[in-house]
Amino acid sequence: MSEHHHKETFVTKYIFSQDHKMISKQFLITGIFMGVIGVFMSMLFRLQIAWPEKSFTIIEAFLGPHQNDGIMNPDMYLALVTIHGTIMVFFVLTAGLSGTFSNLLIPLQIGARDMASGFLNMISYWLFFISSIVMVVSLFVEAGPASAGWTIYPPLSALPQAIPGSGLGMTLWLVSMAIFIASSLIGSLNYIVTIFNLRTKGMKMTRMPLTMWAFFITAIIGVVSFPVLLSAVLLLIFDRSFGTSFYLSDIFISGEVLHYQGGSPVLFEHLFWFLGHPEVYIVLLPALGITSEIIATNSRKPIFGYRAMIGSIMAIAFLSTIVWGHHMFISGMNPFLGSVFTFTTLLIAIPSAVKAFNYVTTLWKGNLQMNPAMLFSIGLVSTFVTGGLTGLVLGDSALDINIHDTYFVVAHFHLVMGVSAILGMFAGIYHWFPKMYGRMMNKTLGYWHFWITLISAYGVFFPMHFIGLAGLPRRYYTNTNFPMFDDVADINVVMTLFAILGGVAQLLFLANFFISIYRGKKAEQNPWRSNTLEWTTPVEHIHGNWPGKIPEVHRWAYDYSKVDDNGDYVHGEDFVLQTVPLKDGEDPS
Amino acid sequence: MLALFYIFIAVAIGVSFWQITRILNFRTSIATDKDNDVQGKLFLGFLAFLYAMMIYCLIFMNVLMLPESASIEGEHDDRLFNITFILIGVVQFLMQFLLFYFSFKYRGKKENKALFYADSHKLEAIWTITPAVVLVVLIGYGLWQWNNIMDLSDAEDPLIIEVYSKQFQWEARYAGDDNALGRGNVNYIKGINTMGVDMTDVNAQDDKQVTEIHLPKGRKVIFKFRSQDVLHSAYMPHFRAQMNCVPGMVTEFGFTPKFTTEEMRVQSEVVEKTAAINKIRKEKGEDPYVFDFILLCNKICGASHYGMQMKIVVEEEEAFKKWISQQPTLAEVIK
Numbered sequence: 001m002s003e004h005h006h007k008e009t010f011v012t013k014y015i016f017s018q019d020h021k022m023i024s025k026q027f028l029i030t031g032i033f034m035g036v037i038g039v040f041m042s043m044l045f046r047l048q049i050a051w052p053e054k055s056f057t058i059i060e061a062f063l064g065p066h067q068n069d070g071i072m073n074p075d076m077y078l079a080l081v082t083i084h085g086t087i088m089v090f091f092v093l094t095a096g097l098s099g100t101f102s103n104l105l106i107p108l109q110i111g112a113r114d115m116a117s118g119f120l121n122m123i124s125y126w127l128f129f130i131s132s133i134v135m136v137v138s139l140f141v142e143a144g145p146a147s148a149g150w151t152i153y154p155p156l157s158a159l160p161q162a163i164p165g166s167g168l169g170m171t172l173w174l175v176s177m178a179i180f181i182a183s184s185l186i187g188s189l190n191y192i193v194t195i196f197n198l199r200t201k202g203m204k205m206t207r208m209p210l211t212m213w214a215f216f217i218t219a220i221i222g223v224v225s226f227p228v229l230l231s232a233v234l235l236l237i238f239d240r241s242f243g244t245s246f247y248l249s250d251i252f253i254s255g256e257v258l259h260y261q262g263g264s265p266v267l268f269e270h271l272f273w274f275l276g277h278p279e280v281y282i283v284l285l286p287a288l289g290i291t292s293e294i295i296a297t298n299s300r301k302p303i304f305g306y307r308a309m310i311g312s313i314m315a316i317a318f319l320s321t322i323v324w325g326h327h328m329f330i331s332g333m334n335p336f337l338g339s340v341f342t343f344t345t346l347l348i349a350i351p352s353a354v355k356a357f358n359y360v361t362t363l364w365k366g367n368l369q370m371n372p373a374m375l376f377s378i379g380l381v382s383t384f385v386t387g388g389l390t391g392l393v394l395g396d397s398a399l400d401i402n403i404h405d406t407y408f409v410v411a412h413f414h415l416v417m418g419v420s421a422i423l424g425m426f427a428g429i430y431h432w433f434p435k436m437y438g439r440m441m442n443k444t445l446g447y448w449h450f451w452i453t454l455i456s457a458y459g460v461f462f463p464m465h466f467i468g469l470a471g472l473p474r475r476y477y478t479n480t481n482f483p484m485f486d487d488v489a490d491i492n493v494v495m496t497l498f499a500i501l502g503g504v505a506q507l508l509f510l511a512n513f514f515i516s517i518y519r520g521k522k523a524e525q526n527p528w529r530s531n532t533l534e535w536t537t538p539v540e541h542i543h544g545n546w547p548g549k550i551p552e553v554h555r556w557a558y559d560y561s562k563v564d565d566n567g568d569y570v571h572g573e574d575f576v577l578q579t580v581p582l583k584d585g586e587d588p589s
Numbered sequence: 590m591l592a593l594f595y596i597f598i599a600v601a602i603g604v605s606f607w608q609i610t611r612i613l614n615f616r617t618s619i620a621t622d623k624d625n626d627v628q629g630k631l632f633l634g635f636l637a638f639l640y641a642m643m644i645y646c647l648i649f650m651n652v653l654m655l656p657e658s659a660s661i662e663g664e665h666d667d668r669l670f671n672i673t674f675i676l677i678g679v680v681q682f683l684m685q686f687l688l689f690y691f692s693f694k695y696r697g698k699k700e701n702k703a704l705f706y707a708d709s710h711k712l713e714a715i716w717t718i719t720p721a722v723v724l725v726v727l728i729g730y731g732l733w734q735w736n737n738i739m740d741l742s743d744a745e746d747p748l749i750i751e752v753y754s755k756q757f758q759w760e761a762r763y764a765g766d767d768n769a770l771g772r773g774n775v776n777y778i779k780g781i782n783t784m785g786v787d788m789t790d791v792n793a794q795d796d797k798q799v800t801e802i803h804l805p806k807g808r809k810v811i812f813k814f815r816s817q818d819v820l821h822s823a824y825m826p827h828f829r830a831q832m833n834c835v836p837g838m839v840t841e842f843g844f845t846p847k848f849t850t851e852e853m854r855v856q857s858e859v860v861e862k863t864a865a866i867n868k869i870r871k872e873k874g875e876d877p878y879v880f881d882f883i884l885l886c887n888k889i890c891g892a893s894h895y896g897m898q899m900k901i902v903v904e905e906e907e908a909f910k911k912w913i914s915q916q917p918t919l920a921e922v923i924k
Contacts, residue, residue: 061591074892149889155836156819156890162756163891249837252775252785253756253818265820265835299695300703308713330822331833332840335739339732346728350720356684357716363691365704370628370696371620378632378692382639385684389677396727398734399670402655402663402829405822405887440618447628455638462642466650471826473887476895482885483878486866487653511606521618528619561703574703589707 016126018118021541023125024103025436028429030125030132031096032510037136038087043503045080048072050496052478066144074477078147079165081475083139085150086173088418090180091135093283095128097425098222101286102191102215104432108534109209111200111551113544116193120186127183131176138172146173149475151272154247154265158240161254171240174233181230188219188226195219200533202553207578209532209557210303213310214289217317218282224321225278232271239263269331273324280417281320285313287424288355288384291377293557294431295359297530298374299366300574302558302589305358312351319348329397330404338397345395349388356385367561367574371528372446376427379454380420386458387416390465405475408468411461419457426453426509433513434527438539439520445512449505456502460495467491529575532557536579551579556589622698629696636689643681652865655826656858659882659903660844663829665734673727741843747809750802752884753784754814754821754834756891759884759899760784761802765795765918775817782923785817794920797913802884802901804846805909811843822888825901827853833888846903853903854880 017023044063047056055070066076103121107114115121138145147165148157152173160167195216199208208216238244239260247268248260296303303309325333325341359381368374390412393399403409426449433441467488472479479485526535533553537545559576563569570576570586582588620628658667695703741747749764751773762784764770771786771793778785786793804810814823816834823842824831832842853859859880867877886897904912 057591058595061595074895078889078892078894153820153888159819162819250775251818251836252778257775257778262837264837266838300697302705302707304706305708305713307708330831330842332835332838335735338739339735342731342735343728346724346731349724350717353720354713354717358713360684360687360691361706361712363688363695365706366691366695367697367701367703368625368629368692368695369620370625374620375628378688381688382685385688386681389681392677392727393670393673396669396673396731396735398666398731398738399673401738401831402666402826404831405824443617443620443624447624451631451635454635458639458642463646463650466646466653469655470653471655471824473824473885475889477892478895481896481898482883483866483870483875484880484883486869486878487862489869491650491653507602511603514603515607558707561705563702563705567702 016122018114018122019541019543020103020107020115020118020121021436021545023121024100026125027095027099027103027128028436030129031092031100032513034087034091034132034135035096036506036510038084038092039503039506041080041084041087043500044072045077045084046496046499048077048477050493052480065142075144075147075164077477078149078163078475079144079169082147082149082152082165083135083145086146086177087135089150089279089283090177091132093417093421093425094184094279095180097421097428098215098218098282098286099125099128099187100425101211101290101428101432102187102219104436105211105534106191106194106215107198108435108537108545109212109532109557110195110198110203111533111553112194112198113546113550115190116198117190120190124183124187124190127179127186131179131183134172134176134179138169138176141168141172143167143169145169151276152236153272154236154239154268155251158236158248159251159253159258171237174237174240178230178233178237181226181233184222184226188222191215191219192223200550200553203533203578206307207553207556210292210306210309210313211286211289213313214285214292217313218285218289221278221285221317221320222282225275225282228271229275232268232275235271236268266328266331266333269328270324270333273327274321276327277324278317278320280413281316283421284384284417284424285316287380287421287427288313290424290428290431291359291380293532294373294377294427295362295381296558296560297431297528297575298369298371298377299362300369300560301362301366302560303358304361304364305354306556306558308354309358312354315351316348319344319351323348323395326395326397326400329400342395342397346392348395349392352384352388356381356388369528371430372441372443372450373427373431373528375447375450376423376430379450380423380427382454383415383423383457384420386462387412387414387420391416402471403468405473406468407464407472407474410474411464411468414461414464415457419461423453423457426450429513431528432534433516433520434523434539435534435537437517437520438523438541439516440523440527441516441520442512445508449508449512452505452508453502456498456505459498460502463491463495526577529573531559531575531578533578536577553578554581559589562589620697625697629693632689632692636685636693639685639689640682647678652861654858656853656856656862658827658829659846659848659853660828660830661847662738662844664847665730665737666829669727669730669734672730676723676727738842738844741811741841744809744811744843747811747843748805749811749813751784751813751815752802752823752834753817754823754886754890754897755817756819757886757893757897759823759886759897761799761899762786762919763797763799763913763916764792765797767792767795770813771796771919773815778817780923782919784815786919786923788919788923794918796919797916798919798922799916800899802899803909803912804901804903805906806846806849806903808906809843809845811841814840814842819890820888821886821890821897824885824887825882826885827882831887849903849905850880850882851904853882
């Protein structure tokens with residue numbers, strides 16, 4: 001193909017690249033950079049929680065004017081939790097996870113030369129880059145960054161009189177998010193179009209790996225729900241800057257009555273959570289898709305219940321768009337709505353349970369290859385179950401009344417979407433690193449990274465449930481004003497120690513990742529002996545992915561350990577590439 | 590500048606790591622049978638760790654929990670919570686066992702063959718239908734209880750109290766002898782009329798503004814919540830009660846206090862928790878803690894969010910009547 005011979009400059013190859021493989025690396029590196037900021041922030045505020053108002057040189061070093069002699073200000077505490085949440089949810093787990101792996105894998109696994117529109121794909125990354133820059137810049141404005149919580153409920157987020165972070169910091173937050181949403185929408189549309197139109201011959205929808213299904217459905221949820229957040233953000237910008245009253249009414253602050261009349265913060269909550277809840281699945285489904293692929297490959301077994309897995313992804317996606325009200329049971333909305341949302345919310349337990357059971361059954365009688373990616377995938381299933389189960393408590397409106405906005409919620413969502421999605425992302429990085437960089441990551445460091453991460457994740461978030469059940473509200477700068485919470489102090493110290501351990505363990509990953517890019521062992525073409533199409537491409541990246549014709553697909557992605565009547569492998573090995581035609585008399589699976 | 594120092598240290602560690610890898614040369618990358626064996630066993634070990642942690646938390650953190658519900662409506666919350674918690678506890682122990690035990694049992698060996706087992710509609714039907722049936726129970730009980738709490742229309746002679754929130758303080762207003770609150774709006778805020786009560790409203794005259802909430806035991810209380818600036822959330826954990834305070838609208842929540850403050854103080858769970866807290870406070874040289882019901886803010890509302898609280902006293906009907914009769918009416922206070 002002629003386009004292979006185009007002369008590429010440094011700029012078109014590494015910066016304004018339209019090649020999906022390069023764009024995926026750009027997403028990953030940017031995501032990792034943002035992740036370092038987000039995780040570091042969490043360690044700073046964990047210090048304050050464990051040792052309230054104690055002086056730390058590290059706080060003095062990094063918080064500049066927002067601390068006094070190493071003690072962070074209450075404003076800054078709120079800013080840290082706000083930006084930690086924003087960065088981790090959107091910049092790391094949406095763009096960093098979905099952006100990286102959708103870009104890398106969609107063309108490779110469906111057999112396409114690139115995304116449907118390489119140009120839009122490039123735009124998508126650069127919008128994400130700009131929004132990251134704006135978000136980082138907002139950390140340095142004089143009054144501090146946005147600090148109304150990552151959910152930015154007005155009026156707190158609308159009135160600079162209410163909290164200093166709602167000044168310029170909030171404006172930058174909103175601008176950054178608007179750009180981010182544009183990036184996400186462009187990316188998602190590209191993924192959907194690519195999967196619909198560019199599948200290679202024989203790659204029926206029902207033969208796609210589960211990663212493809214997960215990314216596909218994720219993109220659809222994103223397209224359905226992100227525009228609603230954009231409208232919420234735009235209306236908030238109007239209220240803040242142009243004097244409208246969409247969310248504000250009857251406000252008396254700093255000694256004066258403001259002019260706002262007739263708006264309602266509850267409207268904002270509806271709009272926000274119409275994205276906010278699906279967002280959980282935008283974060284989680286790609287991780288589950290990655291895990292499905294890795295567990296099957298490393299168990300040397302087909303994923304159990306392929307069709308049920310697709311069905312449950314679809315059911316989760318559908319339900320996720322009609323459950324947003326469970327974040328608002330006690331917001332003052334009509335209690336009847338609360339009943340409806342309780343019903344739809346608890347239904348999600350069914351497809352989630354199907355997925356968890358199917359993973360476990362896939363492990364059963366497998367021949368488990370304990371590569372680091374496999375460990376992270378097993379870890380994901382564990383935290384997904386632990387975190388998911390407490391959803392049955394929170395989703396029940398009657399029970400939610402008393403644990404809403406306590407640390408129980410924080411523990412729940414960190415396990416089920418935070419830790420799970422991060423573990424899924426690590427699994428993906430360890431598994432597809434050879435595809436991205438043509439080299440292998442070190443497995444010993446990977447093992448250490450996994451075990452410390454898993455243990456510290458449980459060490460932080462498991463005891464946290466009980467602090468929540470003690471009634472301790474989240475987002476408290478310190479609970480020393482309430483003697484009734486004095487008995488949780490020791491546990492907070494233990495949790496912080498685990499948090500620091502877990503945070504420091506990520507240095508192992510960073511070292512392994514960046515050093516392996518340059519020094520890792522050269523990868524074979526198919527190191528994990530996997531079935532899917534990406535492992536038929538050459539190790540060295542080329543434009544268009546396959547040197548000759550795009551291969552044809554003859555089977556689904558999960559013919560692992562397929563045996564004939566004599567118990568011998570049908571194709572002589574325990575894996576069969578999707579490109580291998582069926583033998584005479586071989587059952588299509 | 591200190592930040593630069595920290596960043597410098599991080600870079601130095603990175604560079605030395607880089608040098609070490611030159612020696613190690615990053616040889617190993619794909620799991621061998623030995624790795625499978627070691628990691629499989631570690632999973633079994635992790636299962637033990639997880640079980641130990643879960644059991645430890647369940648037993649030793651029990652004392653942290655809120656005591657039994659102090660409202661009559663909250664009894665069902667406690668029961669529903671216990672049912673749900675036992676259920677998810679069982680599933681949690683079972684699922685983690687299967688997951689980690691399989692990870693150990695089926696750790697890979699060169700000579701082993703995995704079983705090609707792609708589907709079983711029977712199994713899938715079982716684990717679709719079982720959760721569905723269990724959910725019917727949870728949803729049914731949950732929705733009945735939700736309705737039980739939130740439906741305030743059938744309350745007989747409830748006590749009406751307005752709880753008013755602002756940065757960073759709670760205020761409260763009793764409806765007075767007519768048990769009807771006078772209109773309120775931020776436009777009326779002036780001087781000592783801090784809650785913005787419309788003093789031209791006849792219902793407002795006998796209203797009583799207080800700084801501490803007193804409740805009579807056994808009588809249904811309906812709270813009307815207002816906020817003057819940002820969102821707040823009125824959280825009364827001992828009563829299993831919470832509702833957001835939203836500027837521009839009035840929200841409501843109701844419950845019937847079951848124990849007086851005095852009765853709560855001698856309840857065994859409370860005694861045990863108080864003793865644990867006081868042991869800690871004594872070591873730090875702080876005054877001992879005495880149990881009180883409390884109203885706290887549970888929606889991020891600004892820098893001093895963490896300080897917003899109000900004391901709630903539950904007492905016998907007689908004592909309550911005496912207390913409320915001593916409070917001045919708004920007509921007396923605001924001229």
